[in-house]
Amino acid sequence: MPEIVEVETARSVIEKHALDRRIERVDDQDSYVCRPHLAGEIASALLKRSFVAAHRIGKSMWLELSGPDSPTLGLHLGMSGRIVVDGFVGGDPRFDGLDNLDSIWTRFRVDFADGGYLLLFDKRRLGRVQLNPDLSKLGPDALAITPEAFRSRVGRSDAPIKARLLNQNVIAGIGNLLADQLLWEAKINPARSSSTLTKSELTRLHTTLLSCTNDAMQKGGVHTGSLIPHRTAGGVCPRCGAALLRSKVGGRTTWRCSREQG
DNA sequence: AGCATTGTTTCACA
DNA sequence: TTGTGAAACAATGC
Numbered sequence: 001m002p003e004i005v006e007v008e009t010a011r012s013v014i015e016k017h018a019l020d021r022r023i024e025r026v027d028d029q030d031s032y033v034c035r036p037h038l039a040g041e042i043a044s045a046l047l048k049r050s051f052v053a054a055h056r057i058g059k060s061m062w063l064e065l066s067g068p069d070s071p072t073l074g075l076h077l078g079m080s081g082r083i084v085v086d087g088f089v090g091g092d093p094r095f096d097g098l099d100n101l102d103s104i105w106t107r108f109r110v111d112f113a114d115g116g117y118l119l120l121f122d123k124r125r126l127g128r129v130q131l132n133p134d135l136s137k138l139g140p141d142a143l144a145i146t147p148e149a150f151r152s153r154v155g156r157s158d159a160p161i162k163a164r165l166l167n168q169n170v171i172a173g174i175g176n177l178l179a180d181q182l183l184w185e186a187k188i189n190p191a192r193s194s195s196t197l198t199k200s201e202l203t204r205l206h207t208t209l210l211s212c213t214n215d216a217m218q219k220g221g222v223h224t225g226s227l228i229p230h231r232t233a234g235g236v237c238p239r240c241g242a243a244l245l246r247s248k249v250g251g252r253t254t255w256r257c258s259r260e261q262g
Numbered sequence: 263a264g265c266a267t268t269g270t271t272t273c274a275c276a
Numbered sequence: 277t278t279g280t281g282a283a284a285c286a287a288t289g290c
Contacts, residue, residue, distance in 0.1 A: 003268050032286075059269080079269050080288085105287095125286045126269060159279060168270085175268050222268060251281065253266080266290085276280080 002077040002091050004142050004173030005216040007059045010075075010083040010090030014054040014063065014118065017085040022050050022113040033107040033122065034129045045071050045131055046110065051118075057141045058172020062133060074133030078126030081107075085118045142173035143213060150206040155197055161205075162190035163250030174209075176252045181225035182212045184237075187260045190249045231255040 002010070026043035028034040034042055046065065051073075053064040061075040075083070082091030084101065101119060108120040108129045120127055140149055153170050154161070164170055165179045174182075183190045186208040188201060197205070216222045226238055235244040235255070242259035 006268075076269085079267070079286085123286095123288060124267085124269090128270090157278080163279080166269095177268050228268095248281085252269095264290105267288090270285090272284080273282090274280105276278100 002059065002079075002081060003175035003178050003222045004058060005178075005213055005222050006091050007056055007061060007077060007173070008143070008217070009221075010077065010081075011054050011056040011061050013083055013085050013088045013090035014051070014061070017088050017116075018063075018110075018112075018118045019051050019053070021116060023047055023110055024113040025111040027106075027109040028129065030107045030125075033120070033125060033127055036130075042073070042129060042131060046073065057135055057138050058168055059175070060133065060135055060138065060172070062135070071131040072133070074128065074130040074135075075120065076128040076130075076133075077120075078122060078124060078128065080124035081120055081122040081127035083118065084121055086116045091121075137169050138172045139168065139170045140172065142171050142209060145171055145206075147203060147206050150209075151199060151202040154205070155194055155199075155202045157194045159194055160191045160249050161188060161194045161197060162252075162254060164194045166250050166252065175222065177222045177225060177228055178212060178216070179252075180231065180255055181222065181227050182208045184227045184255075184257060184261065185212060187257075189261045190254050190256055191247070227255070 023046045026046050028042040031037040049065045049067050049070060051063045052066050055062050063073040077091050082089055105121050105123050106119050107122045107125060107127060110118045120129060139153060154164050157164050162179050162183060165174045186205045188205060216224055230238055230244055237244055237257040240259055242257055244255050245258050247254050
């Protein structure tokens with residue numbers, strides 16, 4: 001997906017352009033993306049109301065609806081989702097096809113009374129639209145977590161540090177690319193047991209997390225990280241020139257510098 | 263043709 | 277109890 005940076009962009013698009021507009025029509029027919037799907041359940045919850053706030057923790061968004069006893073609308077971009085409101089786009093920067101918003105890749109759509117729209121464009125179809133999503137297990141948001149909480153939560157486990165960073169219940173928002181990027185920046189081996197990291201290493205990792213996400217936000221996505229283009233066969237460390245090594249950590253393809261993250 | 267994929271969930275197993 | 281690895285999910289890109 002869309003990691004925390006892309007999701008925040010999407011949330012921001014919604015906040016700026018989709019609030020306080022009367023919802024006139026809803027297409028929730030994709031029963032895989034929209035769930036649980038009791039024919040039109042989502043549609044009837046939204047019709048004649050409006051979105052009044054857009055929130056996010058990690059990679060999960062939820063929208064508040066006007067009116068008493070309204071549910072919230074959960075949005076998750078999955079592996080490839082984008083949010084489009086009128087012409088404004090937020091989310092996964094890969095793939096084209098946005099020139100055809102009526103295609104099968106539009107998995108969910110809201111039309112406003114004023115003629116505008118909000119939609120979820122998702123080629124991979126692993127995104128989710130859901131009423132009252134359960135977000136109670138999510139850890140603190142990666143952009144908001146304090147250094148102290150970061151150290152205690154992330155450093156507590158015997159799991160590999162990368163697996164720990166990817167665990168959304170520990171800290172919410174870090175995905176595979178961002179994890180590789182920040183472990184490389186901080187010169188820490190992704191496979192090291194989290195509990196062997198020193199306090200100063202954890203502090204450095206947290207600082208790096210902030211600079212990486214900030215940087216990615218400026219440049220338009222986590223794919224702009226300096227390590228990312230080198231995560232390929234024969235790739236070398238853009239910092240020291242040593243070979244990059246490919247492995248599997250936390251179930252995900254992992255690249256690290258053979259010299260600096262040995 | 264075959265494999266990999268910026269994500270999440272589930273399950274068998276150590 | 278924790279953690280891991282693999283599989284499943286869906287569909288596209290290389």
